[in-house]
Amino acid sequence: MSKRVAAYGMLVALAFLLSYVETLIPFSFVVPGIKLGLANLVTVIALYCLEEKSALAVSMVRIFLVGFTFTNLSIMVYSLAGGLLSYICMVIARRVSRLSVVGVSVIGGVTHNLGQILLAVVIVKNSALLYYFPFLLGAGTVAGLMIGLLAGFVTVRVKPYLSLYERQER
Amino acid sequence: MKRQDLYLLSFLVVVIVIFLWGYQLLNHGAGDEVVVYVGEEEQARFSLEEETKFVIEGKEGGKNDLEIHDGQADITEASCPDQICVHQKPVSEIGETIVCMPNQVIVTVESASQNRRE
Numbered sequence: 001m002s003k004r005v006a007a008y009g010m011l012v013a014l015a016f017l018l019s020y021v022e023t024l025i026p027f028s029f030v031v032p033g034i035k036l037g038l039a040n041l042v043t044v045i046a047l048y049c050l051e052e053k054s055a056l057a058v059s060m061v062r063i064f065l066v067g068f069t070f071t072n073l074s075i076m077v078y079s080l081a082g083g084l085l086s087y088i089c090m091v092i093a094r095r096v097s098r099l100s101v102v103g104v105s106v107i108g109g110v111t112h113n114l115g116q117i118l119l120a121v122v123i124v125k126n127s128a129l130l131y132y133f134p135f136l137l138g139a140g141t142v143a144g145l146m147i148g149l150l151a152g153f154v155t156v157r158v159k160p161y162l163s164l165y166e167r168q169e170r
Numbered sequence: 171m172k173r174q175d176l177y178l179l180s181f182l183v184v185v186i187v188i189f190l191w192g193y194q195l196l197n198h199g200a201g202d203e204v205v206v207y208v209g210e211e212e213q214a215r216f217s218l219e220e221e222t223k224f225v226i227e228g229k230e231g232g233k234n235d236l237e238i239h240d241g242q243a244d245i246t247e248a249s250c251p252d253q254i255c256v257h258q259k260p261v262s263e264i265g266e267t268i269v270c271m272p273n274q275v276i277v278t279v280e281s282a283s284q285n286r287r288e
C-alpha cells in the first residue's frame with residue numbers, strides 16, 4: 001500500500017511541477033487561456049504503467065491541486081473539461097486503436113484543447129471563439145507528440161517498478 | 171512510433187492546413203469594423219479608421235480598455251487575473267479576435283462593406 005501511494009505521490013508531484021513550468025511559458029500569447037497540457041505527460045505515463053483507474057485518479061488530483069494553487073475555480077473548470085475529455089479519448093484510443101503511446105498521446109493533446117475551447121464556447125455562448133480551433137489543434141498535436149515521445153522513453157524504464165507496486169496490491 | 175501514428179499525424183496536419191487555407195480564402199484583407207461582445211451580446215461597434223478609447227464592461231464587474239489606433243484594435247489594460255487579453259497581439263484582419271475569458275469579452279474584426287453586400 002505505502003509503495004503504491006509513493007508511486008502516485010511521485011506522479012502527482014511531477015504533474016504539479018510540469019503545471020508550474022507551464023505557467024512560466026508565455027504560450028497563451030498565441031492562444032488565449034489554453035494551456036499546452038504538459039502535465040498530460042503524467043496521465044499518459046500512468047495510463048501505460050498503472051491501470052486506467054489510477055491514471056484518472058492521478059490526473060484528477062493533479063487538476064484540483066494545481067487548480068487551487070495557481071488559479072481559481074472559474075479557470076479550473078477548463079482544465080477539468082480538457083482533462084476529462086482527453087482522458088476518455090485516450091482510454092478509448094488505447095483500447096480500440098492500433099496507435100502506439102505516441103499516437104494515443106497526440107489524441108490526448110488534441111482533445112485536451114478541444115475540451116477547453118468547447119467549454120469556452122458553451123460558457124461565453126459566442127462561436128467567434130472557434131476562430132482559434134486550428135491553432136489549438138496545432139498546439140495540441142505538437143504537445144501530444146512531444147509528450148508521447150517522452151512518455152515512451154519513461155514508460156520503458158519506469159514500468160517494471162510501478163507495475164510491481166500494482167501487483168503487490170492484489 | 172507505428173505507421174498508424176504517422177497516419178494520425180498526417181491527418182491532423184492536413185486538417186490544420188485546410189483550416190488555415192480556408193481562413194486565407196475567407197478573410198483576405200483588412201477589416202474595417204471592430205465589434206465588442208460580452209458573452210453573446212454585442213456591446214459596441216467601432217470603425218477601425220477612427221482613433222478610439224473605450225472601456226468595455228465585462229461580466230462580474232470586469233473591465234477591459236480597448237484602444238483603436240493605426241487601424242488596429244488592442245486591449246491595453248484589463249482587470250482580469252490572467253492578463254492574457256492584454257498580451258494578445260493587436261487585431262486588424264477580418265476574423266481576428268482578442269478574447270478575455272474571465273470577463274467573457276470578445277473583440278473581433280469584421281468588414282462593414284462585406285456585411286452590407288450580404
Ligand SMILES: [Zn+2]
Binds near residue numbers: 250254255256269
Ligand atoms: Zn483578460
